[in-house]
Amino acid sequence: MKFKLGVSACVIGEKVRFDRGHKRSSFVCRELSEFAEFVPVCPEVAIGLPVPRPTIRLLDHDNEIRLVDTKDNDIDHTQKMITFSETKATHLSEQELCGYVVCAKSPTCGMERVKVYRENGYVAAEKIGVGLYTKALMEKMPWLPIEEDGRLNDPVLKENFVFRAFALRDLYDAMADGITKRAIIEFHSRYKLVLMAHCPKEYRALGQFVARVADHDIKEFFFEYRTRLMQALAFRASRKNNTNVLMHLQGYFKRSLDKKQKAELAELILAYRKGEMPLLVPLTLINHHLTMHPDAYIAKQKYLKPYPDSLRLRYGL
Ligand code: SF4
Structure with missing residues (x-):
């Protein structure tokens, strides 16, 4: 029986990234596909952002992490993304998901070391960010194996x-x-x-x-x-x-x-x-x-x- 594997949609080749591109992982698509039934999710598209779209990033705003447009901090997607992520994570927690492969470095899907910016545009060096969607997955399903696409090369x-x-x-x-x-x-x-x-x-x-x-x-x-x-x-x-x-x-x-x-x-x-x-x-x-x-x-x-x-x-x- 195949196991259900959550994936960032771009990791299985869907062209949903900000630049209309993808981040296809050959290990996931070629080797795991025989054993896994993919459950692809692109949270940014799911909250209504278009393809292509302006880039977004994590911002440290008075010690609160916000998900904002890279060129305009006032375009703020935080609440929409949190609401979607919590609802989706709750739904997935009832699906017997057995793992999740997320796309590294993304302010939405990254699992660790995602860049967090200050209001002045510089990267907050001491901040180790986690994408908002993946953060919700980890909190809702602490048992779930989650890994980034790039780390699977190790x-x-x-x-x-x-x-x-x-x-x-x-x-x-x-x-x-x-x-x-x-x-x-x-x-x-x-x-x-x-x-x-x-x-x-x-x-x-x-x-x-x-x-x-x-x-x-x-x-x-x-x-x-x-x-x-x-x-x-x-x-x-x-x-x-x-x-x-x-x-x-x-x-x-x-x-x-x-x-x-x-x-x-x-x-x-x-x-x-x-x-x-x-x-x-x-x-x-x-x-x-x-x-x-x-x-x-x-x-x-x-x-x-x-x-x-x-x-x-x-x-x-
Ligand atoms: S990293 Fe996540 S939000 Fe960004 S394109 Fe891939 S699936 Fe969508």
Whole structure:
């Protein structure tokens, strides 16, 4: 099943930018399109701005961020944009959206480091701006993986974003027949190694939280669990944490592998830890051993197969 992916409309090639141009991302359009159903939004067009249109920017007006025309601070789109963004974010929060790719640097869609100007026309260096629309998305859906088009050129950020989108789809699928304690416990048990790799602290804390699921209202529990899980997965899985998980997996084969096989696996894990090999190499061997010596608990771990291999996202890790 495809996951729903919100996108800045210009990122999938729609000519909606101020200059009638677009910012088509080939990764999004070519590689993700097989797995994602796009939900394109151009907030500036949605509030009635024409194409082409005068450029707009973020302005620090008495410590209040305004969205104004670049050449005339009195042409102010702030309230219209806030109203649209809050309404749209509320609507999208009910749509099982699994991720959002926004266009960098835009005063509307930028996720971070958007320029904020002073009344005198200079850039306020100390201000780190966020586009007004994306700010509303982040506030309404703190669990949602959001990434900028340009940052997806970084293999680590790309892998992390795509993985989180698949994980969120998986969470919604796991609850498709209703949110139950059993469904949450089963889902969580599949993500234990993933959590161990991404955030050992939340791995322990979420484990305790899930163990007490019976003490909570199930819907409230789900909302908190979803946010905590997705925020934990946003941490990069470090080489050190991945090594710990690989060694943990190695332990499952201590009775089934012979001396030579154990030494070979240990050598690959060590080579990965030293940065001499990508994560994929020891993982491939572990998956091979798992075929020969099946283990129900390990086989269901998302860590071993977090998304389709055809995306080839683990090559750069
Ligand atoms: S960055 Fe956002 S507001 Fe600007 S053209 Fe793209 S979708 Fe529209």
